[in-house]
Amino acid sequence: MANTLSSWLVPVLLIVGCVALAMNILNAKKVNRSLVENVEKAQADLMVAMDTSQDCTKQLEGKSGDMTAKDQQLASLTANVNTLMDEKNQIQEQVNQLQQQIDQANSEKDAVVAENDKLTNELEAAKAPKKEAPKEEPPK
Secondary structure, X not given: OHHHHHHHHHHHHHHHHHXXXXXXXXXXXXXXXXXXXXXXXXXXXXXXXXXXHHHHHHHHHHHHHHHHHHHHHHHHHHHHHHHHHHHHHHHHHHHHHHHXXXXXXXXXXXXXXXXXXXXXXXXXXXHHHHHHOOOOOOOO
């Protein structure tokens, strides 16, 4: 009986070992397929990310160019504003000087008019006594 049992035991163990190896091979193939799919998906995601990165880089370059142009325009406008402010200040200074001259001329004119009125009054006063003075009769 020991002979019969050992004659059956070795082939059964070999069959069980072969089945285990076959199942291991099938499982390894399944895992390999899954890994290949994951690698392909990762490569596809990487390509999408690279395309997106290139698009973003192009957009960034475009926006940087626009920003540079706007910075130059802003600098130009700031220079124009500064120039116009300087001109405005110069014109305001001239206006102030002219206003002072006008005020001085008006006060001089008022002084001249007052002097003229005074002289006119004095002249009229000097003429008036000559006309209004009663003539004295010569002594007889």
